[in-house]
Amino acid sequence: MMNPISSPLLADLYQFTMLQTYLEQEMNEIAVFELFVRKLPPGRNFMVAAGLEQVLEFLENLHFTAEELDWLATRFPPHVIRYLEQFRFAGDVYAMPEGTLFFPNEPILRITAPLPQAQLVESRIINLLHFETLIATKAARSVLVAPDKLLVDFGMRRAHGAEAGLLAARASYLAGFSGTATVLAGTMYDIPTFGTMAHSFIQAHSSESEAFEHFARSHPDNTILLIDTYDTEAAAAKVVALANKLQADNIRINGVRLDSGDLAQHARNVRRILDDGGLRDSTIFASGNLDEYKLHALLAAQAPIDGFGIGTALDISIDAPALDCAYKLQEYADIPRRKYSEGKATWPGRKQVYRLYDADDCLQSDTVALERDDPQPGEPLIQPFMHAGRRLQPKLSLHALRSRTLTGYRRLPAAMTGLESAPAYPVTISDALKALAAQIDRQYLPEA
Amino acid sequence: MMNPISSPLLADLYQFTMLQTYLEQEMNEIAVFELFVRKLPPGRNFMVAAGLEQVLEFLENLHFTAEELDWLATRFPPHVIRYLEQFRFAGDVYAMPEGTLFFPNEPILRITAPLPQAQLVESRIINLLHFETLIATKAARSVLVAPDKLLVDFGMRRAHGAEAGLLAARASYLAGFSGTATVLAGTMYDIPTFGTMAHSFIQAHSSESEAFEHFARSHPDNTILLIDTYDTEAAAAKVVALANKLQADNIRINGVRLDSGDLAQHARNVRRILDDGGLRDSTIFASGNLDEYKLHALLAAQAPIDGFGIGTALDISIDAPALDCAYKLQEYADIPRRKYSEGKATWPGRKQVYRLYDADDCLQSDTVALERDDPQPGEPLIQPFMHAGRRLQPKLSLHALRSRTLTGYRRLPAAMTGLESAPAYPVTISDALKALAAQIDRQYLPEA
Secondary structure, eight states: OOOTTTOTTSSBHHHHHHHHHHHHTTOOSEEEEEEEESSOOTTOSOEEOOOHHHHHHHHHHOOOOHHHHHHHHTTSOHHHHHHHHTOOOOOEEEEOOTTOEEOTTOOSEEEEEEHHHHHHTHHHHHHHHHHHHHHHHHHHHHHHHSTTSEEEEOOGGGSSSHHHHHHHHHHHHHTTOOEESBHHHHHHHTOOBOOOOOHHHHHHSSSHHHHHHHHHHHOTTOOEEEOOSSOHHHHHHHHHHHHHHHHTTTOOOOEEEEOSSOHHHHHHHHHHHHHHTTOTTOEEEEOSSOOHHHHHHHHHTTOOOOEEEEOHHHHTTTTSOOOOEEEEEEEETTEEOOOOSTTOOOOOSOEEEEEEEOTTSOEEEEEEEESSSOOOSSEEOOEEEEETTEESSOOOOHHHHHHHHHHHHTTSOGGGGSSSOOSOOOEEEOHHHHHHHHHHHHHHTTTO | OOOTTTOTTSSBHHHHHHHHHHHHTTOOSEEEEEEEESSOOTTOSOEEOOOHHHHHHHHHHOOOOHHHHHHHHTTSOHHHHHHHHTOOOOOEEEEOOTTOEEOTTOOSEEEEEEHHHHHHTHHHHHHHHHHHHHHHHHHHHHHHHSTTSEEEEOOGGGSSSHHHHHHHHHHHHHTTOOEESBHHHHHHHTOOBOOOOOHHHHHHSSSHHHHHHHHHHHOTTOOEEEOOSSOHHHHHHHHHHHHHHHHTTTOOOOEEEEOSSOHHHHHHHHHHHHHHTTOTTOEEEEOSSOOHHHHHHHHHTTOOOOEEEEOHHHHTTTTSOOOOEEEEEEEETTEEOOOOSTTOOOOOSOEEEEEEEOTTSOEEEEEEEESSSOOOSSEEOOEEEEETTEEOSOOOOHHHHHHHHHHHHTTSOGGGGSSSOOSOOOEEEOHHHHHHHHHHHHHHGGGO
């Protein structure tokens, strides 16, 4: 059984057909690929880089098992199989750290390795960085809309497969969410987990009151009761009655969850019922097809809601479920390269991104420049993470990465923190980079 | 290391909090959950059931490892851990076979098992069936638009994680695609794989002609050349020149691939250049942000294209990246149950779906009825697949399932095969089912 997450066969077939030719032509010089996003998704003002940790793990562990080689041997000649038997990724990785805010045409990852290696890892690298960046970028919007609320990822069931559910939990926590409902994401990434009960729990009991009491007695320290199965306000009154009954046993009701109907109105009604019943400390948590726009509306309506579960809209970035990103060859054998295909031209060479901040320490402008001999004012965003196949930096905890991301949001100009499109953030291409592109155009295009 | 695909911790935390209460209250009677979709995604006229095989594998193999139990023991009392140590799924599964065309409110899966078991598996069952059904439903549209073309899944890199890429390849093949570019999907599911070269391959060479020749000499039996890196028509002329040069070595050019620009116009130009150059048998394959609408337009324009690679739009079902589906408790301890939450009411009890065909053997209407004592005219769509945790039917090959799906399309009324919304297909709720729902309403709602 091949490992569906870490197998090197998680690649497009053309990675192997190209590899065969590279080996036969002895095209083993150093290649430089960079990954970037061509444009912002609709409504977004910035993106949040995420997924680098998974890319580094993938590259560190990359090797072919006997079973994988057996399959390849049915399609490829023996010299390819012999090469893959020995295969370990021995290249360099430069990248923006996870949680960095970035913009179109800025490389967020650079792979420098012998061409067959750098090409082979393309599909999985895109697959990982694309998805986590997509979700972190989506999650940031809810975090900026509701910075003081408990925000929980509820989306695993409608995420696209198991890994999407796990990585969505990771990426949303990195972007500032409070935690996830997905147990395995909690165990794998040390993310706080949250969970209460489903409607089926209520329905399986002979009455709602009985269901509430059973749950509270099982979970005396963490009782959140789902109150919308039949009639929300009637259920809130039952919660008050139950709280009085359980007081003698020192069990308190931590809160209630709403999952349907007019959440703002229900929350106001329920808050009044709980307060009047002496449950001022019991919180109200809301869920049910939420996204950042609904959060914004609920907060604008001053709905007394303390936390939100966000599911489908988050885990599939429902209004923009893909980024227009690419992993492109920028240099081979010390010669810069450029793609010209209509509407898809790229900037050549190894690049660095420099960021300037204004007097308030907010983002002011970025410059994309050549890595060498093209210094620009500002903070360089791209750092070395792997050399010759080995990590250069100790792994940061996800919690530490999350803190950095939250700090990064404070440097966003106010206009960029909202849900609407702000004026485009200025990203300049350096003169030297433009000159290099023009030089390559003169060199290659007449040939074509 | 927990298995990110098969771990039983791939669940929402509330599955475990509820399980604890069920055990403490000895609520171990048989529960019946059904999975259904509430409404058609925009523009779709039907859905294609997919993912059952992965659900059955998940249920067959479900167990807790020592590491998983250790983690749970930090959150749950010893009696829960003891129960989970022994855990094997011992329930029944009824379902529509994969590839069945279905409609809103029709259950496509039913789980019948002791309540703690049936509840624990909820999240992953939804996760699997939701995604594969989503993708099969999307893929069917391209297959119906271009039934005679080679259709290849190109989407893994922008699919949402590894499993999404793999399952999208499986679901699209099930729905009638010809194959996938994803090698691991080919090995895991025995799907034909396709692949040629990337732009980076061309760019890494000192000239396009050299790149073409190197590739052809490596792959004399399967040479498809990507011709849009610099100038598409100029590249087509180079292909002709190369074909003449390679004739002496008995190497022929199978085809070319276009990936950018006005595909219809380029295809016409390239077809003429290839034909004039004596390459009438070389095919033209197209890719680049394609979906079923662009396929339809290219075919309507009579673009001479023989096959299509469809990527992002397919693997994330980009115009409708989620289904409004639910896994709901319909019966517990022999008593039918119903969810009432505003806008989300469900039909109670164990159900069967009966399908009637018209005189042309095309789909005419469906009836959702109770499984017992509520016979309806037509073909029952729901079959038993697992009893007491064991499979009842031998596993069909994916190829056989695909053939069944293609046969199923032939029974669609013509209006339902297009890309536009047809009048809603008639799905009737049986009188007995309506009566049962009304009876439960009388029984439960006054209590609430």
